Amino acid sequence: MTTASSPPAARRGVHLQGRCEEGRGALVTVRSPIDQAVLGCLRLADATQCDAALAAAQEAFTAWRLVPAPRRGELVRRIGEAVRAQKPQLAAWITREVGKIPAEAEGEIQEWIDLCDFAVGLSRQLHGLTIASERPGHRMMEQWHPLGPVVVISAFNFPIAVWAWNAMLALVCGDSVIWKPSEKATLCALAAQELVAGVVATMPEAPPGLLALLPGERAIGMQLAAAPQVGLVSATGSTSMGRAVAVAVAGRLGRSLLELGGNNALILAPSADLDLALRAIVFSAVGTCGQRCTSLRRLIVHRSLQDTVLRRLQAIYAALPVGDPRKPGILVGPLIDAPAVQAMARALQAATAQGGSVHCGGAAPELGAGFVRPALVSIAATAPIVREETFAPILYVMPYDDLSEAIRIHNDVPQGLSSALVTSDLREAERFLGPAGSDCGIANINIGTSGAEIGGAFGGEKQTGGGRESGSDAWKNYMRRTTTTVNSSTDLPLAQGVNFDVSG
Secondary structure (H helix, E strand, O other): OOOOOOOOOOOOEEOOOOEEEEEOOEEEEEEOOOOOOOEEEEEEOHHHHHHHHHHHHHHHHHHHOOOOOOHHHHHHHHHHHHHHHHHHHHHHHHHHHHHHOHHHHHHHHHHHHHHHHHHHHHHOOOOOOOOOOOOEEEEEEEEEEOOOOOEEEOOOOOOHHHHHHHHHHHHOOOOOOEEOOOOOOOHHHHHHHHHHHHHHHHOOOOOOOOOOOOOOOOHHHHHHHHHOOOOOOEEEOOOOHHHHHHHHOOOOOOEEEEEEEOOEEEOOOOOOOOHHHHHHHHHHHHHHHHHOOOEEEEEEEEEOOOHHHHHHHHHHHHHHOOOOOOOOOOOEEEOOOOOHHHHHHHHHHHHHHHHEEEEEEEOOOOOOOOOOEEEEOOOOOHHHHHHHOOOOOEEEEEOEEEEHHHHHHHHHOOOOOOEEEEEOOOOHHHHHOOOOOOOOOOEOOOOOOOOOOOOEEEOEEEEOOOOOOOOOHHHHEEEEEEEEEEOOOOOOOOOOOOOOOOOO
């Protein structure tokens, strides 16, 4: 996305109160990373429109929280049906705007559909607890109530799915939602928002301000993060972005859910099934052109396998179909923009300067400005560059001699999202999954680091932010908990046996 000098007429890209209107901020042109073709232009939201969205979201929340949860689930069920009907069209927007191959783009829309199914079932299972009381004639319980307006700040690499993880759960939990999409994926967001707005209009119980879309720059995200009426800010992106959001939210003692950087590693043990391992490694390392937060960045391979694995990986990388993702057979599309290509070049230069050997990969201008070939780099685990996340298809390969050393190398980075061990040794697997093993939020055995299912809670530790989205009990992020005690007796015994008699 770039500022337009003489753009075509701007499309309406801000969604407020169920209606699409033109933004009042900067005018931008949206270009495809595939061929730099102009996909459209729009004006971003300004501070006034942000205030209007916050007010509408608060008003919508006060009505939506009183709608029974199964009826809220009915809205999400209808959304899921609409997404099923529009899956090819939505996936095509993802391919055009962010460069994913069609299979991955359709997989992203399938995540939205799956999340709708999960959320519909959840709408009848928003359960609390009944807890035994120490006082006769008393009942103690926990209840979960709607939280408030939820802000979702999403990243370009999953331009629709990350919002869907949050928004579909927030809706069944009784919250309104404001979406601030990545500046690099506004048209995908607009397509999704328009679909959802059409469904909301079919349900009289759903207030018009229930879902809003605010394409905008950093200032809009920070304005939303600082707003006191916002119950939760869920932000996905870089660690630096997450720090800024966390500070703004913490300044008002609010809640944040952060999904930030990953520097994911796979340990390849001597007993590994190499054919299985290589398939897992390659998809994790080059899928989405290395632009997933779960992309494989570091391959920690047993020294006895190092030469064999490098030789086989080089052969696979040499044959990888890289190019226009709209062409049949292509597996690797472009990076999102020129700065991403430059970041990859800088990382490879740094790796070389730090003693690494680049076996293959780098810019591929003959394919187009945004294209690169995935890179393999042999390097020491102590090189500073391997502690950094570069959002590009660079795989650092480093040896180890025993599992203790491998786990130490694995954990010696600031990030803690996804991890994997490929082994046929049960003891090694259990050790990796145990308290002294992987320090990541996701730990896998005999699969890669990428491609999580929606049924499990998704997120990581350390500088990944600690948030959890999608499945399991992630719904609790979008609700508030109350502990309640009901006295049905005529006495008033105090807890802990305290005696405080004030009778006359």
